[in-house]
Amino acid sequence: MITLTLVGIGSGNPQHLTLQAIEALNSADLILIPRKGKGKDDLAGLRRDICTQVLRDPAPRLHEFDLPVRDPNTPDYRQRVDDWHDAIATIWQREIVAQLPKGGNVAFLVWGDPSLYDSTLRIAERLKSQMALNVQVVPGITAIQALTAGHAIPLNDIGAPVVITTGRQLRDNGWPTGADTVVVMLDAGGAFETLDPVGIDIWWTAYAGMENEICLHGPLSEVGPQIVTRRAEARADHGWIMDIYLMRRA
Structure with missing residues (x-):
């Protein structure tokens, strides 16, 4: 039997880990660290840094592996995501079986919280149909x-x-109908530009909680263009970006 513990780690700041998360990581036999390819090495590096800061001796083994990329040629978005999740589940199973052939506890560090706009739990469900697996979740700061x-x-x-x-x-x-406040996640960039900005304020953050955090706030009509520019600059500087924003109508 394999126990897969999904550990919410906040947004990359080691101080965002709960005591429960730290204990879960130290109780694992193996910690999986995914690599997302060229230009996103910082993400694997941040996971390694978190482990370095919170793991105690004797520390669990760390194992890195490469994730597949979504096929851009599949026209249907949902099918593209489903195919990608299937491919990730296959790789997870291969790596877990190879690293823990006799079973044990494997931990996976999840940005933010595994329950909120994150696909880790859906991938874990695919694994349950392929192997004896017990899934546990440690919530994190979103x-x-x-x-x-x-x-x-x-x-x-x-x-x-x-x-x-x-x-x-x-x-x-x-x-969204009936909402005064909207939080937008997983924006590839500038979806707010499709709105009439009159009467809307925006609070935008990139790399939330991290050392290189960027925060901008103000009327959407004034701040929107600044966000688009800063976002492009930050992505070019780091090779990746994670951002989120809240908009509120007066």
Whole structure:
């Protein structure tokens, strides 16, 4: 039997780990660290740095492996994602069986929280059909918490709902009906440009909670173009970017 523990690690700052997360990592026999390819080495490096800071002797083994990339030639978005998840699950199974042939506890460090716009749990479900697997989840600080903390703002207005959505949904469907506050994740860049900016304020953060965190806030009409420019510059500097933003109508 393999126990797969998905450990939420916040947004890359080791101080975001909970005591439960630290104990889960130290209790593992093996910690998997994915490599996402050229230009994204920082992501694997941050996972290694976290392990260096929190693991105690005798420390679990670290094992790095390469992740596949999504096939850009598949026209249907959902099918493209499903095929990608199938490929990742196959690689996970191969690496886990090779590294823990007699079973044991393997941990996987998940950015933010495994429950919120993250596919790790869906990939783990695929593994359950292929091997004897017990899945455990250790919750982490979400990117939304890091965003609101960085700007020192509450998530919602008094008694008002909040909609959490994606850049694709915002671009395709516009401002969610009935929402005064919208949090946008997984935006490939500038989905807010499709909106009429009048009366909308935006709070934008890249690399939330990390040393190179970037925060911008103000009326969307004024700050939107600045965000697009800063985002492109940051992506060019680091080779990758993780950003999130909150918008609120007056």
